[in-house]
Amino acid sequence: MAVHYISADVSIIGGGSAGTIAAIKAKSQNPDAKVIILDKGPIETSGAIGRGMDALNIVAVPGYGTPENVVEALTKVTEGILDQECAYVLGEKSLQVIKDLEEYTNREPGDLFPIDENGNYKASFLHPTEHPLYLAMDGEDIKRALAKRVRDLGVQVLDFTPAVRLLTTDGRVSALLAFNIRTGDFYVINTPTVILTAGAVGKFGLPRDGYLSGLYEFPGNTGEGFAMAYHAGANLINLECFQTNLLMKDYNGPACGYVVIPRGGYGVNALGEKYWTHGYWSGDMFLAVWREFQEGRGPVYLKMDHLPEETIQGLEKILWGTERTSRGLFHIQRDENYRRWDSVEQGMEEITLCSGHSMSGIQINKHTETNVPGLYAAGDCAAVPHQYLTGAFVFGSIAGERAAEFAKTHKAPQLDVDINQLIKEVVRPLELEEGIPVEQVEYKIRSKISQYLTPPKSDPLMNKLLWWTERIRKEDLPRIKVNDYHDLIKVTEVQSIIDCAEMAARASLYRTESRWGLGHYRLAYPQRDPDWDNKWVVLHKDRASGSMTASQQEVPAPQWTFPARLDYEYPALNLSIGTGYKHPPNKVRDPWIEEKVQREGFEIPARFVPGKGGVK
Incomplete structure (x- = not known):
């Protein structure tokens, strides 16, 4: 196991759709920049579209839709909880995405995307609006084409090398720690900018069939983007809105x-x-x-x-x-x-938690900037609601260009952490003589997520999940034993899943209403509350205490007035089942068991005795 120290201008965590196009745009913006992209697998097949894709699910193309139509659609499906500027940029730059993909795949208009008799890209209806914003695509080769362009531009690609720590100095991005899951080599990358494109929290709840990797999202998407951003001090929003x-x-x-x-x-x-x-x-x-x-x-x-x-x-x-x-x-x-x-x-x-198909993720502005200097986010981990693949390309492009510009005038701050100690923490599960399998802990937390968080949401169940997250952190994580570097990354994945479970529960308990249909149907508050209109729940790591805090924040003032709700109502539940049978009361004293205690002897553990360091 070797440790490699390298420097970069732009570092990208995640080689999926947003990550590869961010690398392309960063290198195109500044050909002299040192750009590095890291992924758990080879970038040719990694991410949610590793096999290809069949459509851009939201676009504004001439003759069919406008950027304002995109704003209208997203205002409606988010019930007004969004930054309309981000939605406008999504629509405004979607046509450029189409042109870029045709260039990267060397496909002609009408081949990769359908066109109509007027030569316009032919969109179809999908969204609950009167505007056609869906564009079909014959895109089996787009991920491989993106990967080829990344390599041809001279971007350094670290395949099979996921990041496990995002480091900051005085609140600014300063470095990444990563390791290769085949060789075990560690990489310390000094960098003034990081673009998080690590995807959704695909491994969250457990599928009903129980298979750990039998899920809708790419199985490598386990919430590291959410968790790394959180621990770096970034804000996250809409974690109470479940996909x-x-x-x-x-x-x-x-x-x-x-x-x-x-x-x-x-x-x-x-x-x-x-x-x-x-x-x-x-x-x-x-x-x-x-x-x-x-x-x-x-x-x-x-x-x-x-x-x-x-x-x-x-x-x-x-x-x-x-x-x-x-x-x-x-x-x-x-x-x-x-x-x-x-x-x-x-x-x-x-x-799951996702912005592409839903709303949850890292808070960014229209420039993909987070509240941490040097940290950008794009794709399914960045909270641009319902952005889909189009948004991954639009905001991945913006992130690449902005990060390259930032790096021209900013150098990476000096590290203020002990790298050797961090590496020891990461490899500890390899060095334990005995312990429990990482799959067992993953199954445990994900089954608890499904049991306690699945909507309709119950307050007692969500509070019980918080109890479980703390218990698993204290009792199970330190006991995980793995035998190879491939399984070592699964430990980081489980840690991220636990972090995201806590985020989802705390945000859900903080928003005292129901909203977004089944996405946040809270049984204790089973109706919309106008006091929560135009408000985000923001999660943040308190630097002093290290605890997770929630707060309320106004969304930016809307620039367009569009309907901010869908036509549905929450049901009025009436589950009366009668009075039932009530038997006569038993006596509270039990001489039979009391005599056995006195005769056979039994000492109550001190932790259960009030006044002896136990319960109060």
Whole structure:
């Protein structure tokens, strides 16, 4: 195990969509800059689009939509809890993303994206608005094309080398600590800027089938971006808004409603009835699915049998090819066919934290800056609500350019930590003689997340999860034993998952209302509260105490007046079940057991005795 000390101008944590385009733009902005990108795997196949992608889910293209239309859509689905400037930038720069992707993949207009008879990119309807903002894409090769451009530009790529610590000096970014999960070599990277593009908290709740890596998101996305930002002093927002995934049952992959719905498919319940007005992944739709199950009309299905045969075959090409190649085999083994209305069963399989499909993440402005000088964020870990892949490219591009400019006039501060001590802390699970497997601790915290946090949210359950996070930190984390460097990174992943669980619970308890449909349906406060309109819950690490603090912050004043809610209401629950039977009372004294205690002897542990250092 060697320790390598290197310097960089721009360091990027995560080689997915936002990370690779950030590297490209940083190097293009300043060809002389030393740019480094780190990832858990090879950047050709890492991240949420490692296999490719089938659409840009939100764009503003001439003839179909404008940046203001994007602001309108996001204002509505976030119920007004957003920075409209970020939404405007998302729409404004989406056309440039389209042009960049055509260039990087060497594809002509009409090949990578569809065009209409007027030569415009042809958008479709998806969002709960009257504007077509969805652009299909034949993008099986885009991730490999991005990776090739990164390497061709001379960016230093550290494959299989995840960052495990983000270091600051006097509140400024100063360095990264990373290690290679194959060789065990450590890297200390002195850098004035870091771009966090580490993705969503994909490994959060446990899927119903119990498989640790059988989930919707990329399995390497375990919340390190959220956790590193938090420990560096950055603000995080909207951690109370959960992404409650409606997935293909048992497969735990995308049900791909976003592929099917723009082409005429829709969701139905077990009676074959369409159960909601739209299929967009906003909280009202998830609440509608929850209602179908509560009222006995589940499961729900993605209906395609009414579509033309040519369309069905096109959907099979996308869903079995670009999305996940194992999906076709799954259907074949179960004798499922898109030409039957009930072939694609869906379920509320898991919860995650994400900005791409939801709202939660690191607080940034339209320049991707956090409140920590030198720290930028983009992609699914940066809280630009419902930005999807388009946002990863838009804000990844901005982050790369801004970080390169910042690095021209700022040098990395001197480190004020003991690197050798940090390395000892990281490798400790390797050096233990005995202990518990890291998978056991991961299963434990993720099963608790599903048990105690899954909406509708219960206050006693969320408080119990906080008790569990502290207990797992104290009792389980120090006992983890691993045998190789590959499993060593899983220890960092578990630590991040625990941090994110605490964030989600504390933010949920702080926001005293329900909002965003099933995303934050809190049983103790089962209605919207106007006092919470236009307000974020901000989480921050208190430097003095080291504790997690929550506060309320006004969102920036809106520049456009658009509807700030969706058409749904929370149900009025009435669960009266009668009075039940009440037997006569028993006596509180039990001479039988008292005699046994006196005769056989029993000493109560001191920690349970008031006045002896125990309970009060």
